[in-house]
Amino acid sequence: MRTAAILTLIPTLACAQVEQGPANTDFTPATESQTRAQALPETSVTVETFADGLANPWGIAALPDGSFLVTERPGTLRRVAADGTLSDPISGVPEVDAEEQGGLLDVAIAPDFASSGVIYLTYAKGVEGGTVTAAARAVLDGNSLTDVQDIFVQDPPSEIYMHYGSRVVPTDDGMVYVTTGEHFTEANRQLAQDVETTYGKVIRLNADGTVPQDNPFVGQDGVDSIWSYGHRNVQGAAIGPDGALWTLEHGPAGGDELNRPQAGLNYGWPVISYGENYDGSPVGSGESAMEGMEQPVYYWDPVIAPGGIAFYDGDYADWQGDLLIAGLNPGSLTRLRLDGDTVTGEERLLQDVGRIRDVEVLDDGDLMILIDADPGQILRVTPGA
Template sequence: MRTAAFLALIPTLSCAQVDQGERNAEFTPAFENQTRAPALPDTFVTVTTFADGLANPWGIAALPDGSFLVTERSGSLRRIASDGTLSDPMSGVPQVGAQQQGGLLDVAIAPDFSDTGVLYLTYAKGVDGGTVTAAARAVLQGDRLTQVRDIFVQDPPADTYAHYGSRVVPTPDGKVFITTGEHFTERNRQLAQDVTTTYGKTIRLNADGGVPQDNPFVGKEGVDSIWSYGHRNVQGATLGPDGTLWTMEHGPAGGDELNHPQAGRNYGWPVISYGVNYNGSPVGSGESAMEGMEQPVYYWDPVIAPGGMAFYDGDYADWQGDLLIAGLNPGSLTRLRLEGDRVTGEERLLQDVGRIRDVEVLEDGDLLVLIDADPGQVLRVSPGT
C-alpha cells in the first residue's frame, strides 16, 4: 500500500434516536422512522490513507484486476493500483465544463467489462446556449479511452453551473440509469415537474443509448428516456440487493431524500419538500405531502448533502445489507439499516475526515471513500477493527 498511515479508531455516539441536529422545518413525518430513526450500535472503524494527490475526486469504480478508476472534477480520469499508486491522467476523456459544480463526475463499468472494456462517464458538457449533464460510453484500452460517444445529453441547455445530478448505474439486464439535477434557479427548478425536459429526472437507457420500450413515457407525452421525475439534484444512486434503483437527492435547507424510484412516478420537487428554501421561505406549496406525489423512504433535516451510495455486501456481518451514503456537509458516512422499504436505524461515521463524495465496498469487506478536496484523498475504512 502506497500510504497506510493510521488515522483514527472512530466510535460513534449511541442514543435512542440518531442526533441529526437542529431542524430547519417542523414537518410531521408521514410514517414512523421516516426521519431520525433509532441510533444503531456504535461501530469502530480503522481509517488509513489508500491514495492521495487527487484533485476533487468525484466517482470511483473497481476494476476486475483489483485496481480502480477515479474521476477528478477538473477533467482527469486516473487509475489507482491495488497498492495505492496513482497513474497519470488517461487520454481520450471527453472535454468537460469544469466550472463551479461542473466537470468530470461519475464513472461506472459495464457488467461485461471483463470481455468488452465498456465503461460509462457522466460529465458537465458545454453546448451552444449553456451547459448540460451528459453521459458517455467508452472502451478502456490500457490507459486510454476509445470509441467514446455520448449516449445522453440533457436538454435544454442551462445557464447555471450547478445541480448536475450525474450518477450512472449500469444494470445486469443491459440497461443504464443516469441521474440529473434541475440546475438550481427558480426558473429551472420548475422543469423538474415537466416531463418534456430531462431536468430533475432519473433516466433509463439501453446500454448502447437506445430507449427501452418498457420505459413509462414511451408512446405518451414526455421524454421517452425518463424513468421518474420531480427530483431536485440526485447525486447518489445504486442498485439494491434485488436489482432495483435507489437514489439520494439534495434538498434545500433540510429535505435531503432517500428514494426508491418507481417507473413514471412523481417525487414532488419543487411542489412538496421536507425542507425550506435557503432564505427560510416555504418550498412550492409549503406542504410535505400531496396526492399523486411520492413520499421519500427517508429524509434528513438538517442535510447530510449526499454523494454516492452503496449497499454493503462485504464480510463484516453487522453491516450486511445496510446502505452506506457519502455526505459532504458537514461531512460523514451515514449507515442505514432497512427492512424492505423502511429504515429501522441510522449511524453516523467518519465525521472528522472531510467532505465524502463517494463510497465503494471492497471484496474483503473494507470500504474506499473519496475525500472531495484539492488535494483530495482516497481513504480505506475497515469496520469492526
Template sequence: MNVTTFAQLLAVGLIAGTSPALAQSFNAAPPNAERQQPAFAGQTRAPILADSITLERTVIARGLDHPWGMDQLPDGRWLFTERSGTLRIVGADGSKSRAIAGLPEVDARQQGGLLDVTIRDDFTSSRRVWWSYAEPRGNGTNATAVATGTLSSDEQRMENVEVIFQQQPAWRSANHFGSRLVFDKTGALFVTTGERYYEASRQLAQDLRTTLGKVVRITPMGGAAAGNPELPGGLPEIWSYGHRNIQSAALGPDGTLWTVEHGPKGGDELNHQQAGRNYGWPIIAYGENYSGTPVGEGLTAKDGMEQPVYYWDPVIAPSGMVFYDGAMFPEWQGDALIGGLASQALVRLKLDGENVTGEARYLEGRSRIRDVDVDATDGSIIILTDAANGTLTRLTRR
C-alpha cells in the same frame, strides 16, 4: 477520559464508530424547517444504531483533485474521476496513472466537471467504460451528458468515444448536475440528473418534455431502454421525475434502484425508485429555501406525488451510495452506506423492507465523502474524499 478530552475527540470524530449512541448527537440537532412534520412514523430521525465497530482508515492514494466517482476494475485497481476533467487508475500501492486521454471537454465550474464512472462485468473482454460529465453547450450553457468508450490496451487513452445521452435543455448554471450511473439487472443504464438549481429551471423537474430533475433509463449505447414507463406526452427515456439533485444511487439487495437526492435547506430524501412516479419537487418538499422562505407553497404532501422513504433535516448533503455486500462487516449486510458532504460522515441506514429502522454515522467531521463502494476482494469499504488534495481511502475494522 476527562470531559475536555472527550469533547475534543467527539468534535473531530475520533470516536465516531465506537459507540454511535454515545458519540453521535445528530438526532438532537434542531431541524431547518421546524414547522414541518413527517408523514409517517420513522420517516426521519430513526433511532441511532448501537455499534461496537471502530473503523480503521488507510489512505491508498493522496493528491486527488476533487475526485467524484469510482469503480473497481476486475484486477482490484480503481478507476476514478477528478472533477477538473481527468480519468485515472490507482493501484493497490497508491500509484496513479497519467490522465487517460480522449475524453470530451468538460465544464468544470463549481459543481460541474467530470463526474461519475462505471464499468460492467464484461470489462476484461470489452474494455468499455461509461462516464458522466457537465457538457459545455456554448454561450455559457451546459448540461449533464454521458459518454462511453473503450480503454486502450496500454491504458493511455479512451477510444471510439460516443456521447450516448445529453440532458435537455442546456442551462446557464454551474450547479445540480445529478449524474450517478447505475446498471440494472437487465443491462439498462440509469442516469440521474439535477434540475439545475435556479427557480425557472427547477420547475422543469415536473415537465416530462425535458430531462431536468429526472431519472432516465437508457440502453448501454443510448436511447430509451425497453420496459420504461409510458408517460403521457413524456420522453421515452424517463423513468421517474420530480427530483432536485440526485447524487446517490445504487441497486438494493433485491436489484431495484434506490436514490438519495439533495434537498433544499433540510429535506435530503431517500427514495425507492418506482417507474413512472412523481417525486414531487418543487411542488412538495421537506425543508425550505436557503433564504428561509418556503419551497413553493410549503407543502410536504400532495395526491399523486410520492413520499420519501426517509428524509434528513438538517441535511447530510448526500453523494455516493452502496448497499453493503461483503465479508468484513457481516453485521452490515444489506445496509445502505451513503457518503455525506456537509455532514462529513459515512452514513449507515438499517432497513426493513422500505422502513428505515436505524441510522449511524462514522468518521464525523473528518472530510467530505463524495463516493463510497465496497472492495470486491475483501469486503472493505472504499471512500473518495472531496478536496483539492482528496484521497482514495480504505476502511477496515480495527
C-alpha cells in the same frame, strides 16, 4: 501509499437517535420511520490513507485486477493501482465544462467489463446556450479510452453551472440509469415537473444508449428516456439487494431524500419538500405531501448533503445489506439499516475526515472513500477492526 490508522471508533450502546441538531422545519413525517431513526450501535473502524494528491475526486469504480478508476472534477480520469499509485491521466476523456459544480463526475464499469472493457462516465458538457449533464460510453484500453460516444445529453441547456445530478448505474439486465439535477434557479427547478425536459429526472437507457420500449413515457407525452421525475439533484444512486434502483437527492435547507424511484412516478420537487428555501421561505406549495406525488422512503433535516451511495455486501456481517451514504456537509459516512423499504436504524461515521463524495465496497469488505478536496484523498476503511 498507506499510512498508519488515523481513526478508531469504540462501540457503544445505541442511543435514542443520531445527534444531528435542530430541524429547519416542523413538518410531521408521513411515518414514524421516515426520519431520525433510532441510532445503531457504533462500529469500530480503522481508516488508512490509500492515495492522495487527487484534484476533487468525484467518482470511483473498482476494476477486476484490483485497481480503480477515479474521476477528478477538473477533467481527469486516472487509474489507481492496488498499492495506491496514481497513473498519468487516461487519454480520450470527453472535454468537460469544469465551472462551479461542473466537470468530470461519475464513473462506472459495465457488468461485462472483463470481456468488453466498457465503462460509463458522466460529465458537464458545454453546448450552445450553456451547459448540460451528459453520459458517455467508452472502451478502456490500457491508459486510453476508445469508441467514446455520448449516450445521453440533457436538454435544454442551462446557463447555471450547478445541480448536475450525474450518477450513472449500469445494471446486470442491460440497463443504464443516469440521474440529473434541475440547475438550481427558481425557473429551472420548475422543469423538474415537466416531462418534456430532462431536468430533475432519473433516466433509463439500454446499454448502447437506445431507449427501452417499456419506459413509462414511450408513446406518451414526455421524453422517452425518463424513468421518474420531480427530483431536485440526485447525486446518489445504486442497485439494492432487492434488485431495484435507489436514489438519494439533495434537498434545500432540510429535505435530503432517499427514494426508490418507480416507473413514471412524480417525486414532488419543487411542489412539495420536507425542507425550506435557503432564505427561510416555503418550497412550492409549502407542504410536505400532496396527492399524486410520492413520499421519500427517508429524509434528513438538517441535511447530510449526500454524494454517492452503496449497499454493503462485504465480509463484515454486522453491515450486511446496509446502505452506506457519502456526505458532504457537515461531512460523514452515514449507515442506514433497512427492513424492506423501511429505515430501522442510522449511524454516523468518519465525521472528521472532510467532504466525503463517494463510497465503494470492496470484495474483502473494506470501503474506499473519496475525500472531495484539492488536494483530495482516497481513504481505505475497515469495519469491525
